[in-house]
Amino acid sequence: MKTFLKSHLEKALSSAGLSYSAEDLYFEIPKNQDHGDLSTNVAFTLAKRQKANPQAVARQILEHLQLPETLVGKPEIAGPGFINFKFKPAWYLTGVSDLLKQGQTYGRHETGRGKRVMVEFVSANPTGPLTIGHGRQAVLGDTIANLMEWLGYEVVREYYFNNAGRQMRVLGDSVRLRYLEELGDSNPFPEDYYQGEYIRDIARDLIREHGASLKTLDDVTLFKDKAESVIFEDIKNSCRRLGIHHDVYYNENSLYENGHVDGALALLREKGVIYDKDGAVWFKTTDFGNEQDKVLVKSTGEPTYRLPDIAYHIQKFKRGFDQVVDIFGSDHIATYPDVLLALKILGYDPEMITVLIHQFVTVTQAGEIVKMSTRKANFITLDWLTDEAGADVVRFFFLMRSMGAHLNFDLDLAKKETDENPVFYLQYAHARIASIIRKAEDAGELTWTAETSLAPLGNPDELDLMRLLLQFPETVYLTATHYEPHRLIVYLNELAAQFHKFYHSNYVIGVGKDLGNARLALCAATKTVLKNGFDILGITAPERM
RNA sequence: GCUCUCGUAGCUCAGCUGGAUAGAGCGCUUGCCUCCGGAGCAAGAGGCCACAGGUUCGAAUCCUGUCGAGAGUACCA
Numbered sequence A: 001m002k003t004f005l006k007s008h009l010e011k012a013l014s015s016a017g018l019s020y021s022a023e024d025l026y027f028e029i030p031k032n033q034d035h036g037d038l039s040t041n042v043a044f045t046l047a048k049r050q051k052a053n054p055q056a057v058a059r060q061i062l063e064h065l066q067l068p069e070t071l072v073g074k075p076e077i078a079g080p081g082f083i084n085f086k087f088k089p090a091w092y093l094t095g096v097s098d099l100l101k102q103g104q105t106y107g108r109h110e111t112g113r114g115k116r117v118m119v120e121f122v123s124a125n126p127t128g129p130l131t132i133g134h135g136r137q138a139v140l141g142d143t144i145a146n147l148m149e150w151l152g153y154e155v156v157r158e159y160y161f162n163n164a165g166r167q168m169r170v171l172g173d174s175v176r177l178r179y180l181e182e183l184g185d186s187n188p189f190p191e192d193y194y195q196g197e198y199i200r201d202i203a204r205d206l207i208r209e210h211g212a213s214l215k216t217l218d219d220v221t222l223f224k225d226k227a228e229s230v231i232f233e234d235i236k237n238s239c240r241r242l243g244i245h246h247d248v249y250y251n252e253n254s255l256y257e258n259g260h261v262d263g264a265l266a267l268l269r270e271k272g273v274i275y276d277k278d279g280a281v282w283f284k285t286t287d288f289g290n291e292q293d294k295v296l297v298k299s300t301g302e303p304t305y306r307l308p309d310i311a312y313h314i315q316k317f318k319r320g321f322d323q324v325v326d327i328f329g330s331d332h333i334a335t336y337p338d339v340l341l342a343l344k345i346l347g348y349d350p351e352m353i354t355v356l357i358h359q360f361v362t363v364t365q366a367g368e369i370v371k372m373s374t375r376k377a378n379f380i381t382l383d384w385l386t387d388e389a390g391a392d393v394v395r396f397f398f399l400m401r402s403m404g405a406h407l408n409f410d411l412d413l414a415k416k417e418t419d420e421n422p423v424f425y426l427q428y429a430h431a432r433i434a435s436i437i438r439k440a441e442d443a444g445e446l447t448w449t450a451e452t453s454l455a456p457l458g459n460p461d462e463l464d465l466m467r468l469l470l471q472f473p474e475t476v477y478l479t480a481t482h483y484e485p486h487r488l489i490v491y492l493n494e495l496a497a498q499f500h501k502f503y504h505s506n507y508v509i510g511v512g513k514d515l516g517n518a519r520l521a522l523c524a525a526t527k528t529v530l531k532n533g534f535d536i537l538g539i540t541a542p543e544r545m
Numbered sequence B: 001g002c003u004c005u006c007g008u009a010g011c012u013c014a015g016c017u018g019g020a021u022a023g024a025g026c027g028c029u030u031g032c033c034u035c036c037g038g039a040g041c042a043a044g045a046g047g048c049c050a051c052a053g054g055u056u057c058g059a060a061u062c063c064u065g066u067c068g069a070g071a072g073u074a075c076c077a
Helices: A002-015 A042-050 A054-064 A089-105 A132-150 A166-182 A197-210 A221-241 A252-257 A260-270 A306-318 A336-345 A382-389 A391-399 A411-416 A422-442 A460-470 A472-481 A486-505 A513-537
Strands: A038-040 A076-078 A082-085 A116-120 A154-161 A248-251 A274-277 A280-283 A294-297 A323-329 A353-358 A361-365 A368-370 A407-410
Touching: A002 A038, A002 A054, A042 A054, A042 A082, A054 A076, A054 A082, A089 A460, A089 A513, A116 A132, A132 A154, A132 A221, A132 A323, A132 A353, A132 A361, A132 A382, A132 A391, A132 A472, A132 A513, A166 A197, A166 A221, A197 A221, A221 A382, A248 A252, A252 A260, A252 A306, A260 A274, A260 A294, A260 A306, A260 A336, A294 A306, A306 A323, A306 A336, A336 A353, A382 A391, A382 A411, A391 A407, A391 A422, A391 A486, A391 A513, A407 A411, A422 A486, A422 A513, A460 A472, A460 A486, A460 A513, A472 A486, A472 A513, A486 A513
Parallel strands: A116 A154, A116 A323, A154 A248, A323 A353, A361 A407
Antiparallel strands: A038 A082, A076 A082, A274 A280, A280 A294, A361 A368
């Protein structure tokens, strides 16, 4: 709808002899419907540049603007120089017919066709169950991946993990100590070890499988491996319950085995941004405006997380991705600038990497803030939340706020308010439409197809509903390109509200065949858009509730 | 100390390259079920958009400063 007007406007501008650039042509949907369906402030932008009166410029534009009268009404100049466009019903009718023809592909785009994008998310090391914080990231990542698919990209969902290093040794030893404890040997359990009950569960598993035969084993490898496989399975299951899967689990260790870590260091060294001091290897980030140089390899010979991260991202591009999306919690906010800097030095375009930082979930219970820490075991697991609220509610809840905002999760409210959760409002609209369609078709009176004549539609409720339906493709596009899933929820909410409003004063059944069929088709169109939106969000579209 | 994110209704939050009268949900008040699903609809109360300056035709939105919240600031990840 915008591109249509845009091309006409461009013609008008050039025939009026006004110079413009593509960015000048911007349309917005006015908040106030008296201002039409679309509005442009192009007269302001051009007037500013030429130091002219915006209203005069607007008049000049309109003199040269020719639009098909069957689709668009006469544009009007309003206020200090806005140009407002109002569409005629015919525009909506053809739009909704198209919608019905496209069905479940309505809202998809081609902009990413032939391009590959990787979305990396969760990437929690297998040291414990996923928490609510991980849950937010998991749902965000999966939904952003869905959105990229709707833009036409080929998407790979990736999980990066590390099963080596100190953390994992501590994990293994934690299991070992619990194992001994369960067998009656009490040992002091260090405070910085993993305190969670799940460690004890794993230890009991080992007793079931091996009895006391591991008692004299000092090497933690077996304990570590067992913990890793049990926990990883648990993590995957937590994701699965929310409809989330990963295509690739990328092991940090493979970067060492294939020489990519050393390779990355060597490349940086060639660029002269590396030096040795105090037995460690340093990255000269101060040359690029940083306060401090960063260590890439410790004096122990062990690399810090930065170096494998750099190597990993080099591999992402070598593996042929055109675009990379990384999703981190705000606790990783300091780590990515060094990685991006290194990639830039090595000649990669940092624009190809989109780093999305989401704020943490703060959990309150009985007015108290619950602190989350995997190690302290004072955390709330994602599984628990899924048990309590259900997958749809969990997904929706994590998506409904912008990721830059802290998400306040009131547990008491989440538990007792499930009936009034906004997700039900949307799903109810879908179920209600399904019910109407069933009833109308069962009565044998009404039918609809993509060819059904929508001409009888035209009252304000119907036009408002159609207007919103036709905004869906653009909403998907904006939601995806801004990586802001909550925008789609805001839109779907508006759509559901408009449908309920339409429903209350416009009968489908019992109003005659022509109008009935047309309204039935409008219901079907609404159902399609809701369903397509739910698919992107990953929530179910119930036929009955 | 420094960096990043944030501050909008009683609460939780939207507000699209800066646009016209600042919105939604929950909670509160009041109406609406002989009729397609009342998990709904309609109406109402509720605001110095943290504060102070600046930029311009125009600021919740951009810039500077102050205050307040969160995260980061390791030879931990």
